[in-house]
Amino acid sequence: MGVVTPPTAKAPKQDRSRATRQRLLEAAVACLAEVGWAGSTVTVVAERAGVSRGAAQHHFPTREDLFTAAVEYVAEERSQALRELPSQDRAAVVAALVDLYTGPLFRAALHLWVAASNEEQLRPRVTELEAKVGRETHRIAVRLLNADESRPGVRETVQGLLDMARGLGLANLLTDDAARRKRVVAQWAALVEDALG
Template identity: 50%
Template sequence: MPTTTRVPQEERTRVMRARLLEATIECLVERGFAGTSTTLVSERAGVSRGAQLHHFPTKNDLVVAAVEHLTEKRGVELVAAADALPDGPRHTRAVLDMLADHFTGAVFAAALELWVAARTDASLLAAVEPLEQRIGRETHRLTVELLGLDESMPGNRELAQATLDLVRGLGLADTITDDSRRRAAILDRWADVLDKELG
């Protein structure tokens, strides 16, 4: 008689929640905040509507949990990309590419939908703002570290922030149309500026 391995309830719940959160992110990217519904998310995740409502009774509950999931995912992606950066003369340009990839990917697009929705939704803003502040601090710290910036030197903190503002703005431009050619030229020039300032 074959033996069956039972998956513990806790593990099944974790997997189901992860599927719901990933489906929420996918819906946000494809349909925007307004086009994302709990019904659509549960269908995409392959989870019953009742199970979804048990864990996330409202759309905002679901989206807020997705924000937290998104924040974790963005952090992991950045650290993994940072670990793969080359050393040498093209290091600065590689850091900029890594940051630009981060701010033009699907995770950024989903986060952008949440920022826009949170602007006019106080409960969503209350969840999004502290998480975005945290990821902003972590991204700033990582940028400073990867560029080898000494923030005690006048102007270096502003260079790091200008770098992040630049790649974030390029990410915004990319949401409307493929901006990769212009982005590459701008990043080439900014890498030259950083190398001169930091050299």
């Protein structure tokens, strides 16, 4: 590939293909967050993205392919944004980490997790994806918090903080929990600050 076709002729086509793929992935996350797994099909997402069903299936042969790729893509975008955060105090870092779990990405991921718990076809892929995203988020959190994991308890402090963030995301699912969350985050940022030294 790419040996015969001159690169100049190929690049625009690749760009279009990449743009289509990206539109599909973004539409899939939005769809999953809004209507849940039962209502999220390749057809619905293709329509939403303004892409033909055939083109959508060219990129993502199955429903499982599309939605796991979508959650992975948006998680990777969010990780990238976190990695680029300027250095800041720990309270701000804790707030930024919690923010990961209160938007449409978390809602979409939650729908996918819960569906995977009952669907054998989805389960291994989502389990793998969750582990991958979890490891990456932990790694970023350790760096942003400037946490020294060689000290006893530090690793578990950071893990518990991310578990708390996930729980706060769940508490935000049916109601706007922002006011309560802000107070909880402020208090636990202080406790984490003490624990990390």
